[in-house]
Amino acid sequence: MGIYVELDAASKWPEEVAASVLSQGQSKTTLLLLEVRGRSDVDAFLKAHKAEVDQALSVYGGVLFRGFDTQGAQDLMRVADSVLDEPMVYRDRASPRSQVEGFVFTSTDAASHLNIRMHCESSFTHRWPGRILFQCVKPSRSGGATPIADVREVYKRISEPLRRRLEESGISYVRHFGSGPGMDFRDVFQVKDEDELRRYCKEAGIHIGEMPDGKLRLWQTRPALAVHPKTNEKVWFNHACTLHVSLLESGLRDALRAQYGESSLPHNTYAGDGSLLSDGEVEELYAAYEAEILRFDWQAGDVLLLDNMLMAHGRDPYEGNREVVVAMGDPLTWDDVTHSGMQGFSPDCLESIDSKKDVEKAGEKAVFNLSEEALLQILLEIVREALEQPELTASDDFFEFGGDSVIAAKVVQEVEEKVGLTIPLDLFFDTECIRDWARELTMAEV
Numbered sequence: 001m002g003i004y005v006e007l008d009a010a011s012k013w014p015e016e017v018a019a020s021v022l023s024q025g026q027s028k029t030t031l032l033l034l035e036v037r038g039r040s041d042v043d044a045f046l047k048a049h050k051a052e053v054d055q056a057l058s059v060y061g062g063v064l065f066r067g068f069d070t071q072g073a074q075d076l077m078r079v080a081d082s083v084l085d086e087p088m089v090y091r092d093r094a095s096p097r098s099q100v101e102g103f104v105f106t107s108t109d110a111a112s113h114l115n116i117r118m119h120c121e122s123s124f125t126h127r128w129p130g131r132i133l134f135q136c137v138k139p140s141r142s143g144g145a146t147p148i149a150d151v152r153e154v155y156k157r158i159s160e161p162l163r164r165r166l167e168e169s170g171i172s173y174v175r176h177f178g179s180g181p182g183m184d185f186r187d188v189f190q191v192k193d194e195d196e197l198r199r200y201c202k203e204a205g206i207h208i209g210e211m212p213d214g215k216l217r218l219w220q221t222r223p224a225l226a227v228h229p230k231t232n233e234k235v236w237f238n239h240a241c242t243l244h245v246s247l248l249e250s251g252l253r254d255a256l257r258a259q260y261g262e263s264s265l266p267h268n269t270y271a272g273d274g275s276l277l278s279d280g281e282v283e284e285l286y287a288a289y290e291a292e293i294l295r296f297d298w299q300a301g302d303v304l305l306l307d308n309m310l311m312a313h314g315r316d317p318y319e320g321n322r323e324v325v326v327a328m329g330d331p332l333t334w335d336d337v338t339h340s341g342m343q344g345f346s347p348d349c350l351e352s353i354d355s356k357k358d359v360e361k362a363g364e365k366a367v368f369n370l371s372e373e374a375l376l377q378i379l380l381e382i383v384r385e386a387l388e389q390p391e392l393t394a395s396d397d398f399f400e401f402g403g404d405s406v407i408a409a410k411v412v413q414e415v416e417e418k419v420g421l422t423i424p425l426d427l428f429f430d431t432e433c434i435r436d437w438a439r440e441l442t443m444a445e446v
Contacts, residue, residue, distance in 0.1 A: 013052070016040060021060070022296060029150040029294040029311075032056045035066040042068040042075070042303070046082035053083065053305070057131075058231050061150050061310035064296065065303040073101040076135040076327055079303055080104075084131055084329030092125045092204065093188045094243065100325050107134060107146075107324040108315060111404050114249075116315035117242045118149055118289040121308050121328060124173045124222055124239040126204045129328035132308050136298040141320025146304065149292040149312045155225065155236040157288035162281055166224040170272030170342030171240045173222070174265070174350075178215030180426040181256070181405040182266035185216065209347075211264065219347055221272045223339035228309050229332070235309055237339075241286045244269045246279040252409035259425055263350035272342050274349040298324070309337075370419060376438035382414045383434060394435040398428060 013019045013034065022031040036045075042065065046053065056063050070079060080087055080103065087103040095116065096109040108116060122128035134146060155163070177185040191197045194216070201208045206220045226237040245253055245268045256265055262276070270277055289312060306313060308328070370378070376394055384392045389401050398408070408428045416422050427437055 013049070014045075017045070022064070022294065024294045027149070027292045027294055028153045029148060029292045030060050031062045031064055031148065031294060031296070032060045033064045033066060036068055040068055042070055043078055043082055046079065050082070057305065057307045058310075061152075062148055062304060062306045065305070066299060066301070068301065068303065070135060070301050070303050072137055073104040073135075073325055076104050076133060076303070076325055077102050079135070080133055080327040080329065083133070083305060084327070086331060087327060087329040088129050088331050089190070090328070091190050091200075092122065093183065093190075094119075094122075094124070094239065096183060096187065097326075103329070104325050104327050107326045110315075111406075112140075112144075112319065112322070113317050114406070115317055117247055117286070118147065118293070118312045118314040119239055119242040120151060120235075120237050120312050123237045123308075124171070124220070124243065126206075126220070126222075127331050127333050129308050130330035130332050132306050132313075132326060132328040134302075134304040134306075134313075135325050136300060136302040136304075137323040137325060138300060138321060139298040140318035140322035142318060143316050144318030144320075144322045144324075145295045145297065145316045146324065147293045147295045147314050147316065148304075148306065149289050149294070151235045151237060151310060151312050152228075152233050153292045154288045154312065155234055157291055158236065158285060162284060163225075166238075166240065166271060167340035168273075168343070169224075169275075170221045170340070170345075171224050171238045172219055172270045172272050172274075172345035173239065173243055173267070174217065174219045174270065174347060175267045176211070176215050176217050176260075176264055178211075178213070179430050180215075180260075180266065181408070181429060185218075215264070217347060219345060221342050221345045223334065223342055225340040226309065226334075227338040228307075229337050231310070233310075236288070237309060240269050240277065241282055241289065243267050244277060244282045246282050247286065249406045249409070251413055252406045255409040255412050255425060259422070261350075263347065270345065270350075272345050274343075274345050370421075370442075372438050372442040375419070375421075375442060376435060378419060379411075379415065379434055379438055382411055382418070386411050386414070392434075394438075395433050397433055403428070 016037050018035045020033045022033055053063060089103060090097055090105055097105045098109055099105055110116060121132050185197055189197055189200050191200055198208060206218050209217045211217055224238045226235055228235055241247055245256060245265050380394060384390050386407050387401050387403060392401055408425060412423045427440060431437055431440060
């Protein structure tokens with residue numbers, strides 16, 4: 001991956017540990033690699049050198065431990081006990097995860113073909129982990145890196161006008177829950193019902209409202225910039241790019257915008273003053289992350305410790321089996337740090353944008369004259385090809401055979417091109433099988 005390795009002569013580590021600094025290309029992101037010669041007790045090492053590890057984390061933002069006796073979730077829990085003062089559970093989730101053991105979770109359950117964009121964990125919430133640990137139990141056959149980027153350097157790369165605009169307004173995060181694509185609010189917030197959700201939102205400073213179609217709209221405004229509480233450096237600390245619709249796969253992005261408009265997208269980000277973040281602005285912001293990315297190849301047993309306010313991370317698409325688990329802790333809130341400003345966001349501004357688009361689209365409905373059975377055969381052909389499942393039947397569940405939101409968007413596009421019919425994305429999530437799609441669509445057109 002074009003990694004440059006330089007010996008770390010500044011710190012004194014024991015003889016059995018080789019210390020080196022990793023860097024890559026023009027990126028100013030660096031990572032300290034501590035590689036042990038022969039298996040060693042990671043607990044004993046961390047307890048004996050906690051002060052040195054803490055110092056290295058403030059300088060580099062991340063430390064990669066390699067060659068220690070770490071193999072599974074229990075080992076990561078032991079590491080976490082040594083480097084985290086207060087482990088955290090994962091709430092207000094932006095990605096699906098599964099609990100492995102205790103406070104150890106899968107890094108993400110998102111499909112292997114998806115690119116998880118660069119972000120600082122939970123930076124859009126009221127409470128986030130100060131530190132995050134990754135452990136590679138099994139590296140993938142190809143791809144699957146966890147790229148990192150120093151957000152001190154990301155901040156410096158953003159143009160002054162855009163940076164100033166977002167520092168003054170903050171970032172607003174808007175999500176909708178109900179039928180259709182996206183995670184269920186019970187999974188996102190780890191609550192049992194809507195009453196518990198409302199209590200959580202009140203405590204977390206999240207606004208909640210109900211849409212005319214029964215969906216729940218949640219929005220929260222957070223700063224774009226923070227000052228690190230230990231190093232006193234400015235860091236670009238937000239999810240403005242990660243949760244913006246423009247960075248989704250192009251087919252899914254276009255389908256979501258066409259069907260939900262700006263006001264009802266499953267999730268999106270806006271400036272805190274209510275103005276839109278343009279695709280061009282998001283492209284500029286994400287280019288700053290990409291310019292600072294450092295990638296390394298995972299090895300089984302690797303443990304990566306990141307200061308979550310100094311280092312962003314992501315996940316590359318991959319092939320083969322990949323098992324990476326995480327633990328996080330040492331929580332911080334916006335009351336604990338100096339940060340940039342926030343303005344009072346109102347989602348009402350989004351409705352006016354969609355009202356204008358609705359007028360422009362009036363009268364565009366296509367002519368539809370297929371029978372239910374004819375439509376079913378077309379749907380089956382398209383879905384079988386999209387899922388690469390030639391034996392799929394009309395009674396099979398789309399998601400059980402490997403379907404997801406991205407593939408659903410491709411199906412929507414193909415059906416529209418072949419028969420001039422737009423399938424509501426909600427239909428994929430609200431019906432049990434492909435036969436139900438044909439029935440619902442035919443009835444809706446009668």
